[in-house]
Amino acid sequence: MAESIQNRIENNIKSMKRGSIIFPSTFESFGNVEIVKKSLLRLENKEFLVRLAHGIYLYPKHDKLLGNLYPSIEEIANAIAKRDKARIIATGIKALNKLGLSTQIPMNIVFLTDGAPRSIIVGKRTIKFKRTTPKNLAVKGEITSLVVQALKEIGKDNLTDEQLKIIKNHLKLEKKEIIEHDAKLTSAWISKILKEE
Structure with a gap:
């Protein structure tokens, strides 16, 4: 069960742009929030995602010289505001x-x-x-x-x-x-x- 949710989440993320900031709530329609969180953790462990902060993940852009490219603090703040439907x-x-x-x-x-x-x-x-x-x-x-x-x-x-x-x-x-x-x-x-x- 958890495995199929993880696959669905992984496939969904693959359709996103690299550099996207991801939250567990992005996948709340996929099932139980705990299973979603565990799936994201597994995807981080296999280096598919990078954890930016508690409950905030990055689908990283990769540069041959620089490695993973990280979003600015402002981009992260804007993503959080968008998720929370808040203004900042x-x-x-x-x-x-x-x-x-x-x-x-x-x-x-x-x-x-x-x-x-x-x-x-x-x-x-x-x-x-x-x-x-x-x-x-x-x-x-x-x-x-x-x-x-x-x-x-x-x-x-x-x-x-x-x-x-x-x-x-x-x-x-x-x-x-x-x-x-x-x-x-x-x-x-x-x-x-x-x-x-």
Whole structure:
């Protein structure tokens, strides 16, 4: 019985793109969750899958020189959010890093979410999902979302002209109506920066 479920899971995964992130819940229609978990464990033992974290597996892409190619922390976080039907926004140092305002790569990444708060350890890094208000997640623009979080991290009195210039360049790529919408959702000083030409 367990064997046939394992074969079904393996065949199903083979039809996916390499680099896909997989959860036991992906196969909940295949049968008992414990059998699914055992099947995934067996597939990991035979090196068909790689375990990224507790209950999170990777159908790895393989490179001749580099070996298995791993997804970014952000890709893993996005896959978890998609599974949980939750929204997430990168905060702090991650937002600064994505906008080119910091070269620091955070070991622990915090995402605001409307899903369940939790921490997930992936290798030596931690993804932390922090529950927030719907208002914080109502921003529509990917760029404005990062800019708002980056500005919160920098703080009103610490913003340099150089940082402001970089932020302005990013905002040029965002649609005007999105900036107008998102500026209403944040504090006055950040709103002013978003709306300035």
